[in-house]
Structures are given as structure tokens and as C-alpha cells.
Amino acid sequence: MTPVLVVDNLETRFGSGAGLVRAVDGVSFSIDRGEILGLVGESGSGKSITGFSILGLIEPPGRVAGGRILFQGEDLVGLPSERLRRLRGKKIAMIFQDPMMTLNPVLSIETQMVEAVLAHDAVSWKEARERARDTLGLVGIPSPEERLKAYPHQFSGGMRQRVAIAIALLHRPDLIIADEPTTALDVTIQSQILFEVRRLATEFGMALIWISHDLGVVASLADRIAVMYAGRIVETGFTDDVLDRPAHPYTRGLMDALPANAARGEKLRPIPGLSPSPLARPGGCAFRTRCFAATEICQQEPVLQGGDHSFRCHHPLPAGVAA
Amino acid sequence: MTVFVIRRLMQSILVLAATAVIVFIGVYAIGDPAEMLIAPDATAAERAQVEASLGLDKPLPVQFLAFLGNALHGDLGRSFVFNQPSISLILERLPATLELALVAILIALVLGIPLGLIAGLKPRSVTDETIMTGSILGFSLPNFWQGMMLVMIFSVWLGWLPSSGRGPTGHIFGIETSFASWEGIRHLILPAINLALFKLALVIRLTRTGVRETMPLDFVKFARAKGLTERRVVLVHVLKTIMIPLVTVIGMEIGSLIAFGVVTETIFAWPGIGKLLIDSIMRLDRPVVVAYLLVVVSLFILLNFAVDVLYSILDPRIRLGRN
CATH class of the missing domain: 3.40.50.300 (P-loop containing nucleotide triphosphate hydrolases)
Known part of the structure; x- marks a missing residue:
């Protein structure tokens, strides 16, 4: 191999x-x-x-x-x-050390996830959003649909790291x-x-x-x-x-x-x-x-x-x- | 949000009341307007009559209470000189000043933010040094001198633009403005640039500092690691972050432009409230000075409020009305 x-x-x-x-x-x-x-x-x-x-x-x-x-x-x-x-x-994706610092505090989780999808795939915002939601669920974030609208400061450190991992996984x-x-x-x-x-x-x-x-x-x-x-x-x-x-x-x-x-x-x-x-x-x-x-x-x-x-x-x- | 607005309103009323007291006493202390208004050869009887008609013969607290009573009915007194309600004198000239200030701040933002971004993204490059040297000039050369140079170059030598006065105005959407005709715009250009230069330098510096502080942060690196284009990283992630301090400063600067555009208005003979204030102070026209200061204070209160609201829109970590 x-x-x-x-x-x-x-x-x-x-x-x-x-x-x-x-x-x-x-x-x-x-x-x-x-x-x-x-x-x-x-x-x-x-x-x-x-x-x-x-x-x-x-x-x-x-x-x-x-x-x-x-x-x-x-x-x-x-x-x-x-x-x-x-x-x-x-x-190639990367997950950083400090989850308190890796997400932009002034952008919603939705924005930060959707932009990561759109950076590589020509899909609609709606499709990208669905993918973001599913991936959030995959990494064990409860009620991902609502959490998409939230901002980083509304998450705990562990949850933020899960979001960062979800972002890393968006494109498999x-x-x-x-x-x-x-x-x-x-x-x-x-x-x-x-x-x-x-x-x-x-x-x-x-x-x-x-x-x-x-x-x-x-x-x-x-x-x-x-x-x-x-x-x-x-x-x-x-x-x-x-x-x-x-x-x-x-x-x-x-x-x-x-x-x-x-x-x-x-x-x-x-x-x-x-x-x-x-x-x-x-x-x-x-x-x-x-x-x-x-x-x-x-x-x-x-x-x-x-x-x-x-x-x-x-x-x-x-x-x-x-x- | 509602709680916030109500609380802010109460605070504003307190501030206005305090200003009214301070201003009224302050203006009272400057001098006796009767000295200026009455001919030197007037008899004591004529003198007493004028003073009585203007209410100047009563003791200060009585004068103040009378003023306060009238003010609550929207009457800030009549100008001694023009014999018109002082508030209408001010409102008559306010549009000219507002227009000048808004155009100036627009110039400062439209040029300042991109220049600051360019300088901040390539620190210590030739471009950066050039922009920063320019901004030092904007900062340190006295405003009146800059104004005179603008007149010298563009009006006297090149003859491109008129040097004084407000051009013909017209009405767009019911607002009196210089933008209705090319001649009006031509009259606006030099004073607006003069007023904008200092703010432009300020915006450039604020933006550059913001960029320099934000670029090394983890979330910028993470945004890059997601595969975002450099364009999106800078224009969304970095710019949105630095808008927060920028809005705070700019909000207050708009106030100072409106209130203290006196120098520019004098150089370019712009018929705004700055010029009215100077004239009124010279003539000890108390009601106009008091009304002017109250209008300016109200303006600052309004701008402050607008900044707070904008702030909460830009920064999700701040939610108004919650402690």
C-alpha cells in the first residue's frame, strides 16, 4: 500500500x-x-x-x-x-490545540462551517448547511440544527473542540x-x-x-x-x-x-x-x-x-x- | 433590548439636564449680553427696559427655571441678535453641517479601511511605509493649514474647484443637499476633504493596528487551514473582527466632526452650525449658544446609542440589556 x-x-x-x-x-x-x-x-x-x-x-x-x-x-x-x-x-485537515481560540468569535457556527464547505464544493448554502448539521451530529453535538445558529462563546471548550473536529471532517x-x-x-x-x-x-x-x-x-x-x-x-x-x-x-x-x-x-x-x-x-x-x-x-x-x-x-x- | 432602550433613555435625560445646568451657568458667567446689544449712549431707563424685555434683570435661578420651563415645551429661547427662535436658527443650518460631516466620514472610511488593510497585511513594506507616512502628515499638519493648502492648490493654482461657500442646493427625497447639482458637489469637495484628512489618518491607523493584531490569531490560521481563500480570510474573518473597535471610535468621531467642524467651516465659508456658534459666542447670544450645546449633546447621546446597537450586532458576545 x-x-x-x-x-x-x-x-x-x-x-x-x-x-x-x-x-x-x-x-x-x-x-x-x-x-x-x-x-x-x-x-x-x-x-x-x-x-x-x-x-x-x-x-x-x-x-x-x-x-x-x-x-x-x-x-x-x-x-x-x-x-x-x-x-x-x-x-488534509487540521485540528488546533486551543478550542477557545480556533473559532472566530464574531461569526456563527453556521457561517464558519458552511464557508468551509463552499471553499471546496460548488453547492448551495442550503446543501452546505445540511452537511454541516449532519457532521455536527456525527461528532456528538446534541440538537445540531439549533446549535448551528449559535456563536462560539455559547459552547464549552469540549464542545468547541467537537465543532472544530466537525469542521475538519466536513470533506472526509x-x-x-x-x-x-x-x-x-x-x-x-x-x-x-x-x-x-x-x-x-x-x-x-x-x-x-x-x-x-x-x-x-x-x-x-x-x-x-x-x-x-x-x-x-x-x-x-x-x-x-x-x-x-x-x-x-x-x-x-x-x-x-x-x-x-x-x-x-x-x-x-x-x-x-x-x-x-x-x-x-x-x-x-x-x-x-x-x-x-x-x-x-x-x-x-x-x-x-x-x-x-x-x-x-x-x-x-x-x-x-x-x- | 427594550430594557436597554428605556434605561438608556433615562440616562440621556439625566445627562441633558446636567448639561443644561452647566451650560446655562457657564454662559451666564461669560459676560452680560446687554453690554453688546445696547448702544453705549443709551439712558439707564432704556437699558432697564431692554434688560427687562429679555428677562436679564431677574436672578440666575429664576432665569434658569424660566428657560427650563420653556425648554420642556421645545422652546430654547429666542436669539438676541436675530430675534428668531434659536432652535430654528440651528436646525436651519444643521443640514449643511451634517452633509459635510457625513461626506467627510464616508471619504475617511472608503479610503481609510482599504489603505489600512493594505498597510497591515504587508507590514514594513514600501507600500506600508508610504501609507503610514501619509497618515502621519494627515495627523500632524494643522487642519487650518491643510485647508489653506487645498484652496491654494486646487482653487488658486489649478482653478479646478471653488474655494468658498456652499453651492446651489436642491432637494433629493425631500432633503436639502448639495448633491442635486454638479456645481453643488464641486463646492462640497474641498471642505469635505479638509474635514476628512484627519479622520482618514485615524481610520488608517486603527485598521492597520487591528489587522496586525488579528492576523496572528489562531482563528485566522484555522480559517486558512479550512482552505478558505486569502480574500475571504481577510475580508470576512479579519475585517469583521476589527470593525468592532473601528465602529466605536468612528461613532464618536462623527459627533466631533459635526460639533467641531468650525475650522473647516470658517476657512471655506461653509454656512453650517460651527460658524453660527462662533458668531454667537462673539455676540454673547446666549440662547443660541445654549441651544447649540444642547443639540450637540443630544447628538452625542444618539450616536452613542447607535454605536452600542451596532456593537451588539457586530459582536455576538455582547447582548444588550443583559448583565
């Missing part, structure tokens, strides 16, 4: 000269139809920028400086803006990029949304890239995981493989830091130090300044090694040391 999306050596940069930030620095991955890929990393690791790069929504001074983004065989890098616009929302896209869509929500709502999105992705056979800093969320959702650190993917593989046998000390660190993995009363074990400033990343392995296993050789850039389960480390952890 040909993958829906192949990202090949993607580089996204901001600024120039001394202020040059390599926000995404040679990221490669692919995702098949119906597959869920979890993109995990801390704030500033470049995971959201990767998502925006795919949609061509990087704004100056940012730019995609290199690599290819093959969507159904077509390279999105350097595509004319009108062609890219036709893909956005139609074939082949790929959905979800940028931490549950981070801003209550835990109970989180699991509802998680469940809903997984159900819909399976139902429509959509590929889903789930961007999150929460390894716990991704573990329960994703088929495969890619762990990002300082603009690079440091470890990737099937979720079970990566979580059962983490090879990269960073992945291991993330797992140890999860409260769920610590016994009651036991201290959490955070990764020491802070994520390096994107302006002054250490050469070689960017994680070496915080890594317990780092040695001289880590000053050289490690290459990605391994097959289905690959990692970028000079000192991979031996199998069977999972937390």
Missing part, C-alpha cells in the same frame, strides 16, 4: 544569520491510510511546526527550507498557493493533523474526544497524525510513535515496540517522567535540565547535555539506525530495560 503521506528530510527554518532557528531539522516519516501516528515531544521540539509545514501554513519569516512532503505522490513543497489551498481542508479528508487537541481540555472531556477521534478515523479510514507532548495519550491511541527532540525525530517505531523497549535515553526519560509509571508516593523522575534554546543547540546529539549515557562520541551527530524501530543514538539502551 502506498502511504498517504511521506515526509522526507523536512527542514523548516525561521530567521537568518545568528538568529537562524532550525525548528524542524531533517524530519522524515510516513503514514498509511487509516493509520494513527503519534508525534511526541516537549514544547519547542518542532512537532507543531512539522504539522503546519505539511499544510503550507508556515508564515514568514518562517519557511520550508528543504526536503519533500509527498501527499498521495504529489510534492507539497513549493506548490502554488492556490493548489495548496484546494488541498487544505479538503484532503484523507489526512487529519491534530495538534494537541486535548491539551486544553478537562481530563474527562479529553478521553471522550480521544475516543471520538479514533472512532471517526477508523470509520472513514483516515490517516491521523496526533501531535502531543503527552506520551500517555499517544500510547493509548497511536499505531506508531515518532519521538521528536530539538527539531529531529530521535526514535520511531510501532507504539508497543517503542514503549516496551525504548532505545533512546530521551524516550526513556519521557516515560519515567509519567506519573502513571511511578508507584504511589514515589518521586517522579523528570529529565534533568531544560530543552536547549533553538538558537544555541549543542552540536552532535542535541540531547547529550541532559543525557546520563553521554560520552565523547555524542559530540558527533548520531545517524538513524534500525529498521521498523529506529533511533538516533550512540548509546542505545539495551532491550528489556523498560520502566
Whole structure:
């Protein structure tokens, strides 16, 4: 099966000269139809920028400086803006992090949904409205007919996120990029949304890239995981493989830091130090300044090694040391 | 909504009453109109007779109560100078001023919003710098000087447009207006531009700032992610958002244009209420000054009300009459 999306050596940069930030620095991955890929990393690791790069929504001074983004065989890098616009929302949709901010406060839900339909399909307002109403029902919004007339401030955070998901689903896209869509929500709502999105992705056979800093969320959702650190993917593989046998000390660190993995009363074990400033990343392995296993050789850039389960480390952890 | 209107009406009456007191006392303090009206060589008896006929011999509270009693019947006193009801003097000249102010604000909006949008969408570009430099000139050059330059260039040197007076007027839908004839319009152009320049600069700045603040917001990015055209993103999502602060400011500016168009009306000898006010102050024509100020205050109250209503239409988060 040909993958829906192949990202090949993607580089996204901001600024120039001394202020040059390599926000995404040679990221490669692919995702098949119906597959869920979890993109995990801390704030500033470049995971959201990767998502925006795919949609061509990087704004100056940012730019995609290199690599290819093959969507159904077509390279999105350097595509004319009108062609890219036709893909956005139609074939590739995105759900944002903060549902309180993603909907325009001064436009009704109806307007915001109908315009999304009309942006791609030449149908009447009435038809578009019916589609919007049905999709609202699909994502579990009660009495969608009335809710269409409402404005965003009349919805709770969880309901707004459902509306955003409904908008993403309007055209039954082949790929959905979800940028931490549950981070801003209550835990109970989180699991509802998680469940809903997984159900819909399976139902429509959509590929889903789930961007999150929460390894716990991704573990329960994703088929495969890619762990990002300082603009690079440091470890990737099937979720079970990566979580059962983490090879990269960073992945291991993330797992140890999860409260769920610590016994009651036991201290959490955070990764020491802070994520390096994107302006002054250490050469070689960017994680070496915080890594317990780092040695001289880590000053050289490690290459990605391994097959289905690959990692970028000079000192991979031996199998069977999972937390 | 009804509750809101009623409450607003009560507030307006209070404001009007307070203004009436302040204005009446203030004008009383400026000077004795009898000094201006009566010939210096008049006898004491003639003097007393005139004062008695105008009611100037009574103490201030009595004069005020008499004024208030008459005002409640729609009589704001007779002009000492013209011996006409002062309110009819004002209403006679109000259309000329209203027309000038409305045309000026229309020019400011029709030019200002697009220019502000262009400047805000391409910040720090040559276009932006040019527009912003222009708006600084509009802001900082004194209004009277701008007026004189307009006369110099377009009337004296080029001879294209008349420099003074209101041209012939005609009636359109029963309203007396300069738009009935080309000659009338020609007379309107220079004063309207003069009055518009400052507001134009203001609208440009407000729009530009609004665009700059709105563009980076999540809902704009989400609108793009839906695949909307850039045109719709800017003209619907961004513009509707920035209309809210714009309407507030413009509403009040219309009031100030009507009330304080004095400079422009003087330069272009426009027969409006601004000129009437200045003349009346010079002649200590109390009833006209008092009536003028009350009309202006009423105008501001009305505009304020209109802005509040518009506000609630533009911003669904604000519903009038609910706390």
C-alpha cells in the first residue's frame, strides 16, 4: 500500500544569520491510510511546526527550507498557493490545540462551517448547511440544527473542540493533523474526544497524525510513535515496540517522567535540565547535555539506525530495560 | 433590548439636564449680553427696559427655571441678535453641517479601511511605509493649514474647484443637499476633504493596528487551514473582527466632526452650525449658544446609542440589556 503521506528530510527554518532557528531539522516519516501516528515531544521540539509545514501554513519569516512532503505522490513543497489551498481542508485537515481560540468569535457556527464547505464544493448554502448539521451530529453535538445558529462563546471548550473536529471532517479528508487537541481540555472531556477521534478515523479510514507532548495519550491511541527532540525525530517505531523497549535515553526519560509509571508516593523522575534554546543547540546529539549515557562520541551527530524501530543514538539502551 | 432602550433613555435625560445646568451657568458667567446689544449712549431707563424685555434683570435661578420651563415645551429661547427662535436658527443650518460631516466620514472610511488593510497585511513594506507616512502628515499638519493648502492648490493654482461657500442646493427625497447639482458637489469637495484628512489618518491607523493584531490569531490560521481563500480570510474573518473597535471610535468621531467642524467651516465659508456658534459666542447670544450645546449633546447621546446597537450586532458576545 502506498502511504498517504511521506515526509522526507523536512527542514523548516525561521530567521537568518545568528538568529537562524532550525525548528524542524531533517524530519522524515510516513503514514498509511487509516493509520494513527503519534508525534511526541516537549514544547519547542518542532512537532507543531512539522504539522503546519505539511499544510503550507508556515508564515514568514518562517519557511520550508528543504526536503519533500509527498501527499498521495504529489510534492507539497513549493506548490502554488492556490493548489495548496484546494488541498487544505479538503484532503488534509487540521485540528488546533486551543478550542477557545480556533473559532472566530464574531461569526456563527453556521457561517464558519458552511464557508468551509463552499471553499471546496460548488453547492448551495442550503446543501452546505445540511452537511454541516449532519457532521455536527456525527461528532456528538446534541440538537445540531439549533446549535448551528449559535456563536462560539455559547459552547464549552469540549464542545468547541467537537465543532472544530466537525469542521475538519466536513470533506472526509484523507489526512487529519491534530495538534494537541486535548491539551486544553478537562481530563474527562479529553478521553471522550480521544475516543471520538479514533472512532471517526477508523470509520472513514483516515490517516491521523496526533501531535502531543503527552506520551500517555499517544500510547493509548497511536499505531506508531515518532519521538521528536530539538527539531529531529530521535526514535520511531510501532507504539508497543517503542514503549516496551525504548532505545533512546530521551524516550526513556519521557516515560519515567509519567506519573502513571511511578508507584504511589514515589518521586517522579523528570529529565534533568531544560530543552536547549533553538538558537544555541549543542552540536552532535542535541540531547547529550541532559543525557546520563553521554560520552565523547555524542559530540558527533548520531545517524538513524534500525529498521521498523529506529533511533538516533550512540548509546542505545539495551532491550528489556523498560520502566 | 427594550430594557436597554428605556434605561438608556433615562440616562440621556439625566445627562441633558446636567448639561443644561452647566451650560446655562457657564454662559451666564461669560459676560452680560446687554453690554453688546445696547448702544453705549443709551439712558439707564432704556437699558432697564431692554434688560427687562429679555428677562436679564431677574436672578440666575429664576432665569434658569424660566428657560427650563420653556425648554420642556421645545422652546430654547429666542436669539438676541436675530430675534428668531434659536432652535430654528440651528436646525436651519444643521443640514449643511451634517452633509459635510457625513461626506467627510464616508471619504475617511472608503479610503481609510482599504489603505489600512493594505498597510497591515504587508507590514514594513514600501507600500506600508508610504501609507503610514501619509497618515502621519494627515495627523500632524494643522487642519487650518491643510485647508489653506487645498484652496491654494486646487482653487488658486489649478482653478479646478471653488474655494468658498456652499453651492446651489436642491432637494433629493425631500432633503436639502448639495448633491442635486454638479456645481453643488464641486463646492462640497474641498471642505469635505479638509474635514476628512484627519479622520482618514485615524481610520488608517486603527485598521492597520487591528489587522496586525488579528492576523496572528489562531482563528485566522484555522480559517486558512479550512482552505478558505486569502480574500475571504481577510475580508470576512479579519475585517469583521476589527470593525468592532473601528465602529466605536468612528461613532464618536462623527459627533466631533459635526460639533467641531468650525475650522473647516470658517476657512471655506461653509454656512453650517460651527460658524453660527462662533458668531454667537462673539455676540454673547446666549440662547443660541445654549441651544447649540444642547443639540450637540443630544447628538452625542444618539450616536452613542447607535454605536452600542451596532456593537451588539457586530459582536455576538455582547447582548444588550443583559448583565
